[in-house]
Amino acid sequence: MIKMAIKNKNRAPHYAYIAPYRNQAKMIAWEYLKFYAHVIPQLRVNESELYVELPRRRAYEGSAGARIHIVGADHPDALRGGYWDGVILDEYAQIKKELWDEIINPAIADRKGWVIFIGTPKGQNHFYDIYLKAQKNKDWYTALYRAEDSGIFAEYGRFGPEELRRMKADMTRLAIRQELECDFTASASNILIPIDTVTAATERTYRSEEIAGAPKILGVDVARFGDDSSVLFRRQGLVAYPPMILDNVDNMALAGQVAEEIRRFRPDAVFIDSGRGEGVIDRLRQLGHRVTEVNFGARADDVGRFTNKRIEMWTRLANWLDEGGSIPNISELKTELTTPEYAFTKSGHLYLESKENIKEKLGRSPDIADALALTFAYRVAPPEMAMARRKCSTDYDF
DSSP: OHHHHHHOOSSSOEEEEEESSHHHHIIIIIHHHHHHHTTSTTOEEETTTTEEEOOOOGGGTTSOOOEEEEEETTOGGGGTTSOOSEEEEOSGGGSOHHIIIIIIHHHHHTTTOEEEEOOOOOSSSHHHHHHHHHHHOTTSOOOOOOHHHHOGGGGGGGGHHHHHHHHHHTSOHHHIIIIITOOTTTTOSOBSSOHHHHHHHHTOOOOHHHHTTSOEEEEEEOOOSTTOEEEEEEEETTEEOOOEEEESOOHHHHHHHHHHHHHHHOOSEEEEEOSSOHHHHHHHHHTTOOOEEEOTTSOOSSTTTBSSHHHHHHHHHHHHHHTTOBOOOOHHHHHHHTOOBEEEOTTSOEEEOOHHHHHHHHSSOOHHHHHHHHTTSSOOOOHHHHHHHHHOOOSSOO
């Protein structure tokens, strides 16, 4: 706000830092504001009204300079009727939605002002709604900083991970998910894969000898629309390796990338989404590769439990994570895995929230998570068993 106030060439600019309560706003930001602004010549500080005023520009002699106010959302009427060049809404989940809708939004329109929403998730409320809206709008910027990803604990050096563990030991599971892991679904009971399961999976490591002999599987999710990504995900046993994410590639180019990955990884099975992947599948078969097409909406293997192949794959993925699966620590993957909700049909069959709904929530398609789920499309025999099948004749069905 200080930087923008200095650069602002309009007459008498106004900025506001707003927290849920005035005393809270003062405690959080007032000393910081005075400290970072005190080097500005001719700065005026109003302790009673909690604002600082920068020197006025020569072109506007007789008017006030830019002012930065510290304000509480508990007195919203004090914010009415004026204009704002820039506003920060801190802990927005605890501020009434009407403050933005009825007061701040109209007040920034006069000067084409900007606004920043900051906060900790408190369930899927209006803060969650504005976060989703921002993700879908290219004119907005969004960022999500989980404690383990933020780098804040790096200043503790080698004691950083220990400090984070200490905090978690003193907090409830719900508090950890909200405060440290930025989980908007912490209070939801029908999330298929909870954030704590995903977090644990990112912290696991295995030695190569621990997964030796497990089948290698390649999952390929083919982009359905122009803003989607095609993703190649490799998995061997309990280890999922960092995915290859490709944007704006046609089917022939994608088939070439998959063929090269098959050459390098030498998978025992390749599962490809057939929704938009027919061309990729056909080309790979022309090249002599054995690939299996997977229709997300197809009949599940366990027809008594699942409505389709998609929920079956995702449930197998969830079970794999619970049983010790290891995934790369990628923020987008973690978000995609912890977003889908499940429900039951009247007949008691399990189904997963539609991909369209998930895209509506995230502002993007869950392509990375779907590619990982594809590695669970069908059971794959270990290489030794497959070799035994080829070498011997038997009446038994392996």
